[in-house]
Ligand SMILES: *Cc1c(COP(=O)(O)O)cnc(C)c1O
């Protein structure tokens with residue numbers, strides 16, 4: 001048996017439950033149009049894939065290869081993504097009245113954000129399935145990551161961005177060899193154009209949760225959080241939510257790890273943070289509904305959170321509700337203040353999306369949604385360097 005044999009067994013629709021062969025090139029569920037989730041033969045994996053096996057493996061997300069969809073060693077492209085540090089941030093915690101605060105610093109990933117996790121997986125798997133060209137709608141970071149991994153895999157990448165995207169993203173995407181199209185509209189408008197091209201056979205559509213594998217890359221954050229905390233999950237995880245691949249992935253990872261016998265049934269409370277200028281998930285959570293309505297006139301400095309409609313809305317809301325978590329919005333001013341506060345108290349220059357997690361903490365504490373002595377992990381999803389325009 002090869003060292004890391006993928007136990008991928010099939011794809012399953014997260015909404016209608018219909019199953020599909022994983023050798024097919026698929027986007028959304030052909031039956032109902034909702035996201036497809038990869039499933040693994042967890043019983044078979046349980047005998048072979050144990051935490052001890054992780055010792056001496058590369059410090060990248062590929063260390064969890066058995067629970068990843070890529071079949072062939074030669075398609076495990078890498079730029080060194082994943083296995084990011086879990087940093088105690090006690091000075092920041094103390095200022096807020098929290099005694100066990102941690103930051104998982106995703107900003108050190110290739111192209112400066114956790115989008116690298118999702119895109120390395122989607123691009124690798126697309127290449128393995130024989131896809132010849134890729135396209136993606138993006139607020140910036142997803143486009144950069146897609147461009148980087150497309151280059152790594154030798155595939156052309158087409159990136160569709162809102163025309164107000166900060167210039168640093170454009171420079172980066174261009175330098176990484178992708179073709180840029182600027183769109184007069186939001187990411188949802190970009191997504192329509194990418195879909196059109198996919199329907200015309202020009203490329204494969206890499207949109208968030210509209211293909212089955214980005215979520216698999218992002219779920220490795222869940223495996224890492226468990227491994228880095230000695231298989232004792234934290235009490236709370238705070239996640240800045242746009243399309244929601246990360247929170248959906250982390251929640252999926254916990255279920256897989258329980259089935260593998262790596263952790264028990266206790267789960268962290270999953271807290272979804274959005275910007276007050278675009279908070280469709282928060283509104284749906286408060287209304288108690290299963291699907292989120294499209295947010296009108298979305299506007300926020302946290303570009304990655306400017307997602308007015310998410311196809312995985314029900315999966316995000318399930319993770320939040322099943323975990324006993326909550327969803328809340330913070331203002332752009334609070335995001336700016338938190339960005340400065342994290343920087344000067346902990347030495348991490350974070351993206352505004354990431355700062356939203358810290359901005360949420362005083363609200364959560366005041367509302368009794370978190371306790372002072374709980375183990376809380378903030379997902380610092382990106383580096384601040386591409387957002388210099390906010391600090392000038
Ligand atoms: C895209 C992005 C997010 C939101 O991630 P989703 O998986 O779409 O919810 C958060 N932070 C940063 C820095 C991003 O680039």
Ligand SMILES: [Zn+2]
Nearest residue numbers: 013016029032
């Ligand atoms: Zn379906």
